[in-house]
Amino acid sequence: MKQKYLPLAATILIFVLSYALCVAQYPNMLSTRVIGNLLTDNAFLGIAAVGMTFVILSGGIDLSVGAVIAFTGVFLAVVLEHGGIHPLVAFALVLAITTAFGALMGAIIHYLEMPAFIVTLAGMFLARGMAFVLSIDSIPIKHPFYASLKGLYYKLPGGGRITLIGGLMLAVFALGILIAHRSRFGTNVYALGGGTATAKLMGVPVAATTVRIYALSGLLAGLSGIVFSLYTSAGYSLAAVGVELDAITAVVIGGTLLTGGSGFVAGTFVGILIQGLIQTYITFDGSLSSWWTKILIGLLLFAFILLQKGIIRVSRRERQRA
Amino acid sequence: MQTSSENILSATRIEKGFPGTKALDKVDFHLRRGEVHALLGENGAGKSTLIKCLTGAYRRDGGSILLDGTEVDPRDTFDAQRLGIGTVYQEVNLLPNLTVAENLFLGRQPRRFGMVDIRAMNRRARELLAEYELDLDVTRDLASYSVAIQQVVAIARAVDLSGKVLILDEPTASLDAHEVAMLFRIVRRLKARGLGIIFITHFLEQVYEISDRITVLRNGQIVGTRDTAELDRRDLIAMMIGRELAAEIQSAHAEPVQGRPRYTFRNYGRRGRIKPFDLDVRAGEVVGMAGLLGSGRTETAEILFGAHRADSGTAEIDGRKVDLASPRAAIREKFGFCPEDRKTDGIVGDLSVRENIVLALQARRGWTRPISRAEQNRLADHYIRALDIRTADREKPIKLLSGGNQQKAILARWLATEPELLILDEPTRGIDVGAHAEIVRLIESLREKGMSLIVISSEIEELVAYSTRVIVLRDRAHVAELDGQRISAGQIVEAIAAANERGAA
Numbered sequence: 130m131k132q133k134y135l136p137l138a139a140t141i142l143i144f145v146l147s148y149a150l151c152v153a154q155y156p157n158m159l160s161t162r163v164i165g166n167l168l169t170d171n172a173f174l175g176i177a178a179v180g181m182t183f184v185i186l187s188g189g190i191d192l193s194v195g196a197v198i199a200f201t202g203v204f205l206a207v208v209l210e211h212g213g214i215h216p217l218v219a220f221a222l223v224l225a226i227t228t229a230f231g232a233l234m235g236a237i238i239h240y241l242e243m244p245a246f247i248v249t250l251a252g253m254f255l256a257r258g259m260a261f262v263l264s265i266d267s268i269p270i271k272h273p274f275y276a277s278l279k280g281l282y283y284k285l286p287g288g289g290r291i292t293l294i295g296g297l298m299l300a301v302f303a304l305g306i307l308i309a310h311r312s313r314f315g316t317n318v319y320a321l322g323g324g325t326a327t328a329k330l331m332g333v334p335v336a337a338t339t340v341r342i343y344a345l346s347g348l349l350a351g352l353s354g355i356v357f358s359l360y361t362s363a364g365y366s367l368a369a370v371g372v373e374l375d376a377i378t379a380v381v382i383g384g385t386l387l388t389g390g391s392g393f394v395a396g397t398f399v400g401i402l403i404q405g406l407i408q409t410y411i412t413f414d415g416s417l418s419s420w421w422t423k424i425l426i427g428l429l430l431f432a433f434i435l436l437q438k439g440i441i442r443v444s445r446r447e448r449q450r451a
Numbered sequence: 452m453q454t455s456s457e458n459i460l461s462a463t464r465i466e467k468g469f470p471g472t473k474a475l476d477k478v479d480f481h482l483r484r485g486e487v488h489a490l491l492g493e494n495g496a497g498k499s500t501l502i503k504c505l506t507g508a509y510r511r512d513g514g515s516i517l518l519d520g521t522e523v524d525p526r527d528t529f530d531a532q533r534l535g536i537g538t539v540y541q542e543v544n545l546l547p548n549l550t551v552a553e554n555l556f557l558g559r560q561p562r563r564f565g566m567v568d569i570r571a572m573n574r575r576a577r578e579l580l581a582e583y584e585l586d587l588d589v590t591r592d593l594a595s596y597s598v599a600i601q602q603v604v605a606i607a608r609a610v611d612l613s614g615k616v617l618i619l620d621e622p623t624a625s626l627d628a629h630e631v632a633m634l635f636r637i638v639r640r641l642k643a644r645g646l647g648i649i650f651i652t653h654f655l656e657q658v659y660e661i662s663d664r665i666t667v668l669r670n671g672q673i674v675g676t677r678d679t680a681e682l683d684r685r686d687l688i689a690m691m692i693g694r695e696l697a698a699e700i701q702s703a704h705a706e707p708v709q710g711r712p713r714y715t716f717r718n719y720g721r722r723g724r725i726k727p728f729d730l731d732v733r734a735g736e737v738v739g740m741a742g743l744l745g746s747g748r749t750e751t752a753e754i755l756f757g758a759h760r761a762d763s764g765t766a767e768i769d770g771r772k773v774d775l776a777s778p779r780a781a782i783r784e785k786f787g788f789c790p791e792d793r794k795t796d797g798i799v800g801d802l803s804v805r806e807n808i809v810l811a812l813q814a815r816r817g818w819t820r821p822i823s824r825a826e827q828n829r830l831a832d833h834y835i836r837a838l839d840i841r842t843a844d845r846e847k848p849i850k851l852l853s854g855g856n857q858q859k860a861i862l863a864r865w866l867a868t869e870p871e872l873l874i875l876d877e878p879t880r881g882i883d884v885g886a887h888a889e890i891v892r893l894i895e896s897l898r899e900k901g902m903s904l905i906v907i908s909s910e911i912e913e914l915v916a917y918s919t920r921v922i923v924l925r926d927r928a929h930v931a932e933l934d935g936q937r938i939s940a941g942q943i944v945e946a947i948a949a950a951n952e953r954g955a956a
Contacts, residue, residue: 132592133592307566311566311569312566312567313558313560313562315567316549316553316557316560316567317557317558319546319548319549319553320549322548323547323548323549324546327544327545327546328546330529330544331544331545331546331554331557331558332529332532332557332558333557333558390546390548
């Protein structure tokens with residue numbers, strides 16, 4: 130097997146093993162119902178994590194994701210409450226805003242040669258602050274269109290449901306995989322992660338690619354915000370705090386190198402599933418504190434970083450021998 | 452063997468200056484179709500500046516470039532590539548995390564229905580590499596192949612993209628003999644296809660093996676262009692280091708310095724960097740190190756200073772065994788070392804002249820015992836006066852000083868530690884004539900005060916002027932030692948050239 134598939138294989142193995150362990154203890158976990166819920170509950174996180182995967186593959190980071198999700202939710206709640214426009218129009222509007230926001234951050238990162246960490250940190254405060262400007266309250270969304278959207282699902286055999294938002298996440302992942310591996314833009318993202326200076330020498334349009342990467346992340350954060358507002362039927366400026374970190378975690382557990390240039394969108398999907406699985410297990414158990422999720426994820430993340438270091442070291446040694 | 456006398460690339464009267472120096476002075480360079488043209492010269496001769504002007508990495512100040520009969524003015528390396536000039540560097544400029552095929556076709560991947568057609572791309576990559584006798588799994592990451600293979604992939608990409616002129620900038624520096632042979636087979640094949648190939652290397656043996664003509668640069672000017680077959684090694688080396696100018700110069704130190712050696716190195720060396728050597732240095736002696744670039748001069752200095760640890764031999768100071776495991780250990784034994792590349796290894800550009808001067812002394816005392824500000828000022832003022840460092844005041848950031856004054860500040864840094872053995876690597880590189888003479892005078896006066904010095908220089912005349920003894924290096928080994936009357940430019944050139952008759956690579 131090629132070395133670059135090793136982290137992905139490890140992630141899948143861990144998921145299969147832990148799912149088997151869960152099922153051994155709670156046979157009920159092996160049902161389409163659990164799987165359907167796993168997709169629905171993690172839909173917003175998964176969509177945001179696809180955008181994050183592209184950002185990290187290029188060697189960057191986007192800390193604004195959680196704040197953009199909250200902004201989107203509050204924006205939708207406020208706009209729909211004051212009425213007048215249809216939710217679909219509001220969706221289009223908010224996606225345009227978050228995409229432009231991401232593109233702007235990408236442009237600043239490239240043209241002002243600023244670290245992505247600082248620029249998106251500023252973006253995070255800005256988006257969170259804008260959400261507070263719109264409203265400091267948790268506003269329920271009671272639009273009938275929301276109710277009908279939430280009623281849409283595909284029934285699986287065994288009683289499980291793929292909801293609209295769960296299905297949307299699957300579609301976003303499929304599209305993400307296609308873009309990453311089958312488009313010139315996708316190869317350029319990997320090229321940036323391999324080395325910006327070399328990529329530039331080889332003719333990669335570094336500026337356009339950087340802007341598009343962060344615009345994509347902004348777009349998907351916006352979409353994630355829409356999904357989150359569908360999921361919670363509310364908009365609240367303090368919602369989704371730290372979601373960007375959960376997204377980064379899923380990306381890294383999914384086998385993407387935090388320094389960029391290597392990884393798979395599909396890995397991020399498994400990373401999301403692992404996080405969801407731990408959460409589901411703790412729900413099933415009932416007696417464990419939900420903080421155990423964080424502790425287990427923390428350990429897992431640490432293990433994966435060690436695994437990546439190990440692989441890099443082994444491959445370097447092999448190359449020296451070659 | 453010249454298939455055609457027509458020039459594919461003609462550069463005439465190329466000029467390029469940097470603040471304070473003239474890097475290229477009306478340089479003419481002509482490359483024929485189907486020839487391998489070696490471009491030679493010591494460090495700082497202007498080779499890389501000329502290449503950068505041809506590839507658009509620098510904008511030239513004057514002169515014209517004709518490519519295939521039409522005037523060109525590449526704006527950047529990408530533009531040059533589009534025009535037909537491709538370059539492959541020693542450091543492979545490809546992306547290790549992409550597959551071989553992606554590296555070959557980055558930015559121009561074949562597409563079907565808007566998506567990259569991976570199968571078509573891989574097939575074309577295999578076809579392209581087959582022309583280079585390579586049968587690779589093109590879907591593997593580039594990083595999984597050796598540097599030699601990566602080099603060939605880089606050549607394949609450059610030729611596929613440009614296809615008229617190929618510049619190989621020290622492509623063999625990190626390859627073994629077998630890999631070099633493979634690379635040369637490919638170069639000959641490209642030559643037969645009518646490409647003009649510029650080959651830059653330090654290995655004279657390879658120059659004679661592969662090149663049709665040789666152009667030598669020295670101090671930013673063309674020394675000459677000759678047919679390789681008609682130029683013997685001795686004359687080539689003379690062209691490179693300027694023997695005509697200097698053959699008559701004799702050493703000022705007719706009598707070898709007497710007395711017991713202070714520093715004794717026996718069988719001292721490190722595998723892969725410098726072959727074991729014996730070296731004695733007495734008090735009041737200036738030991739010059741002569742040799743072509745890559746001959747092991749800098750490697751000798753680094754191992755003496757502990758920058759790389761010796762893996763064989765012993766070092767003694769006044770009969771006392773010492774372990775020079777690190778620069779810190781060497782500094783403790785009162786060694787000082789001014790490295791060759793001041794910009795990267797020497798100055799800390801944003802710090803002031805004063806801070807740069809006290810840096811080494813402070814490092815030796817340890818950070819727990821800071822030098823008082825008054826003492827720092829005294830030291831800085833003393834050396835600014837003693838070495839005549841031209842600066843508005845001691846607080847000026849050192850990067851704003853001229854090259855010669857930066858060099859003097861670095862010398863001051865080591866003099867402040869009152870070293871007993873001072874190693875200088877190319878102390879006069881890239882500084883103007885006036886500062887040059889001052890540094891030479893300074894070396895003389897330090898020697899008279901009883902300090903031991905080891906000085907590396909490519910300027911043979913300069914070495915002759917101040918050395919009391921000269922060690923000649925070749926192929927990473929010390930091969931000859933000249934002292935007293937035998938120190939002359941002619942003798943040094945003889946010793947270097949004799950070396951190359953056995954082969955360099």
